[in-house]
Amino acid sequence: MRRGLAILMLGGLSLIADADPPPGDTHQQASTLIIHGALDKPYMRPLLADFRQQHPTLEVDYRNRDTLPLYRDFLAAPDEADVVISSAMPWQYRLANDGYAQPLKTPSAQQWPAWARWRQELFAFTFEPIVMVVHRELLERYSRPDNHAELLALLRQQREPLTGRVVTYDPRLSGAGYTYAIEESRLSPRYWDLVAALGDVETSLAATTGEMLDGLAEGRYWIGYNLLGSYARQFVAANPDLEMIIPDDYTLVIQRLAFMPRQAPHPDNARRFLDYLISRRGQAVIAGETSLGAIHPDLSGPGTAAAWRTTHGDALRPLTIGPGLLATLDELKRQALLSRWQREFKRDDSQSREAVSGSNE
Amino acid sequence: MIRRDSLYRRLLSWLMLPMVALGGLMLFQAWLDARQTADRAFDRLLEASTLAIAEQVQWQDGRLWLDLPPAALEMLATDAEERVFYAIYDDRGHFVTGNADLPGVDAPVAENRDTTDALFYQDIRWHDLALRLGVRRTHIEDWRQRERFEIRVAHTREGRQQLAEQLLRGNLMYIFGMALLAAITLFIAIRSALAPLTRLRRAIRARDPRTLSPLELPLPRELAELRETLNELLARMRRVRANQERFIGDASHQLRTPLAGLSARAELALRQDDPAQWHQALSAMHETSARTSRLAMQLLSLTRLDNPEYQPELATLDLGDLARRLVKRYWSDCHRQAIDLGAELPATQVMVSGLDWQLEEAVTNLVDNSRRYGATRITVRVSAAPPQLEVEDDGPGIPATKQLLMLRPFHRHSEDPDGSGLGLTIVDGIARSHGARLGLADGKAGQGLRVTLTFPEGDPA
Missing domain, CATH: 1.10.287 (Helix Hairpins)
Known part of the structure; x- marks a missing residue:
């Protein structure tokens, strides 16, 4: 889902991981660390750099993947990675639930907030709200949609001019898009009205946040709905035509989950890195040098969950790390949700208008 | 107080043994109870979860359809953050949906299974995890469809274990408290029960060794x-x-x-x-x-x-032989004094166990006595059944009332300066050391004295 962004960044940047020798180097096996992650390298780099400063002799091999291939590859070979990082929370949860993870019992792990971990096995170490990004053109013409209700009203009222100008995740192609859809449908039944309205304006469907940001920057789209805030924030900061909106009624928050596989080839190094990710030092790097959002309870100020909570406290809805995530992965549930989503999205005009007039009354 | 093979230790160990056994039994029971209670409490969650899932199962597009409620899984997580597994199987045992291929239970199918739900619980090991499995067999309530299906949910046992341990801890405090109380009571009870023994011992030890006055102290x-x-x-x-x-x-x-x-x-x-x-x-x-x-x-x-410590080594000897020897020894002396000394012996030997010098002394004493008190005829007589040694004379004799007194030392029948008053006492002592009975009687025709030593029968044979 963020392949586009990764490719974008790849060109001019020399990546630390690429400089590392291949992991098959047997005589240095003990001092190697293999991380399989779904976290783009620009975000990972400051963390790895700081970690290597702490452990200069350690050779780190970081491989960035998309979330679903990462999941499948892990199941095929659970003994290859020392640490697995992914934002696909249900899939990560399922791996931990099935007993693929081993617990981390360091002091920082014991003190890690309960809402951001499961057992001592699965640790959330970022705080990434799902946001809207709008183009300046939209703001010049219409009012700014500050929440979902206003967005729904805007889509209904300005159906003609906004046709083809909206972009969002395709829940059929993207695991992230599917996760947001299922969470939003749980939060409010009015989500389906929004899906129908998105369908009415012939919303474009994308697979990654990067794709959506590119379209917005080019001016093809005026509204991007449900973008990963951590990626959008940096992008919007560099692009004066775009503005990021954090909905004030509800904002989903996803968190990247990391765990050590039970069959990790270098368990000691895995423990060191995982412990670093949730240490004060590692979290400070996340807060200061990335836009991922640190959640260490001692940290406050820009780029931390604490800062998010002070500004948008009531609206933030972090996904609960619990067996509810397993329901998301249920195949029948997925089929049911996607068929409903498609039904609502493809609702023909007459039905939609009736719905509009109905809700206006 | 505590020493090897002490009464105290013996009492304590015999009372402690059943107490410890009982305590162990109580502990075991408490552990079982705690486990059962925890299982009962947590099985409710399995029941509720399967029910919540069952309510969402529908018949759609010619197949079983489920809109899985997340809460049904969340309730299984509990505070212990259990691992949660679920699966739905249709009537033919085909997997419909779920996150794990959970095993079923070997329970008989109820006869009226179309109308009632059946619930089963079981502890299983699945992929190296200890799980508690709950299985609900139920069916769809539809207008025409009565499709049966099975919901299997399972979670790890950590919450149950924690609860069981907590319950057990509560019970342990109670059991240990009781055990401590019982042990202290036992300790005090035994000490106080044995205290009089110590008092008695001290009282005896504190006595002057020469005192023979009776012990006066209150005792149980x-x-x-x-x-x-x-x-x-x-x-x-x-x-x-x-x-x-x-x-x-x-x-x-x-x-x-x-x-x-x-x-x-x-x-x-x-x-x-x-x-x-x-x-x-x-x-x-x-x-x-x-x-x-x-x-x-x-x-x-x-x-x-x-001397009561004196235990002579007795040997088997013939009384007739002894009598013959003594009569022979004293015959000439007596003859000089014109005393007729004779022996009456049976044809057979009369064997008794005894010391011959002592028995000789006894006979010598008796013969001496008779001579001294003026007997003219002395008969040493041995008879077989019972073995008896008898000396009879025709002297003045002793009146029946005084016969017993004669056995006391220094008691003399007459004022004879030569007599010591010890003769009969010594004979009595010898009789006792042989286990024989000493009898004093009048001689034949009511005259004289007859002294008889009756030996225990059948002794030496």
Whole structure:
């Protein structure tokens, strides 16, 4: 889902991981660390750099993947990675639930907030709200949609001019898009009205946040709905035509989950890195040098969950790390949700208008 | 107090043993109870979860359809963050949906399964995880469809274990408290029960070794019996000592008289110049000293016989042989005094176990007595059944009322200066050391004295 962004960044940047020798180097096996992650390298780099400063002799091999291939590859070979990082929370949860993870019992792990971990096995170490990004053109013409209700009203009222100008995740192609859809449908039944309205304006469907940001920057789209805030924030900061909106009624928050596989080839190094990710030092790097959002309870100020909570406290809805995530992965549930989503999205005009007039009354 | 093989330790261990066994049993029971209670509590969650899922199962597009409610899984997580698994199987056992291929239970299918739900719980091991499995067999309530299906949910046992441990801890406190109380009570009870024993021991130890007065201290019934027994023993010892004291007094008196006589005679003789007088005095002194020496001998043997520690080595001997030997020894002496000494012996041997020198002494004493008291005919008689040794004379005899008194030392029937009054006492002592009974009776025709030693029957054979 963020392949586009990764490719974008790849060109001019020399990546630390690429400089590392291949992991098959047997005589240095003990001092190697293999991380399989779904976290783009620009975000990972400051963390790895700081970690290597702490452990200069350690050779780190970081491989960035998309979330679903990462999941499948892990199941095929659970003994290859020392640490697995992914934002696909249900899939990560399922791996931990099935007993693929081993617990981390360091002091920082014991003190890690309960809402951001499961057992001592699965640790959330970022705080990434799902946001809207709008183009300046939209703001010049219409009012700014500050929440979902206003967005729904805007889509209904300005159906003609906004046709083809909206972009969002395709829940059929993207695991992230599917996760947001299922969470939003749980939060409010009015989500389906929004899906129908998105369908009415012939919303474009994308697979990654990067794709959506590119379209917005080019001016093809005026509204991007449900973008990963951590990626959008940096992008919007560099692009004066775009503005990021954090909905004030509800904002989903996803968190990247990391765990050590039970069959990790270098368990000691895995423990060191995982412990670093949730240490004060590692979290400070996340807060200061990335836009991922640190959640260490001692940290406050820009780029931390604490800062998010002070500004948008009531609206933030972090996904609960619990067996509810397993329901998301249920195949029948997925089929049911996607068929409903498609039904609502493809609702023909007459039905939609009736719905509009109905809700206006 | 605690020493090897002590009463205290024996009581304590015998009382502690059942207590420990009982305690162990209680612990085991408490553990089982805690487990059961925890399982009951957590099985409710499995029940509720399967019910919540069952309500969402529908018949759609010609197949089973489920909109899985997340809450049904979340309730299984509990505070212990359990791992959660679920699966739905149709009537033919085909997997419909779920996150794990959970095993079923081997439970019989109920007859009225179309109308009722059936619930089963089971502990299973699945992919190295200890799980509690809950299975609900139910069916769809639709207008025409009555499709049956099975919901299987499972979660790890950590929450149950925590609850069971918590319950067990509560029970442990209770059980250990009780055990401690019981142990302390037992300890105190045994100590106080054995305290009188210590008192008794101290009372005995604190006594002057020469005191023979009875023990006076309050004791519980069981020990009071011991105290009474001890007091009886002390009373016997008092009597024995009184006898001994009297005996020593009498003995000194008996020895003093001839010694005083000797001294007087010697003094008298020294005043004389005539050798004939000296000779006469010397022979008188010789006679007295011989008698005194005999008296001392008798006292010595009596002391020996009275010693309760004295256990002579008895040998088998023939009474007839003994009698024959003694009559032969004394016959000529008696003949000179015109005393008819004879023996009456049975044809066969009469074997008893005894010491021949003691029995000789007894017969010698009796024959001596008879000679001294003027008997003209003395018969030593041995009879077989029961084995008896008898000396009979035709002397003055002893009246029946005084016969028993004669057994006391220094008691003399007549004022005979030669007699010591020890003869019959010694015979009595010898009889007792042989286990024989001493009998005194009048002689034949109501005259004279007959002394009989009756030996235990069948002893030496």
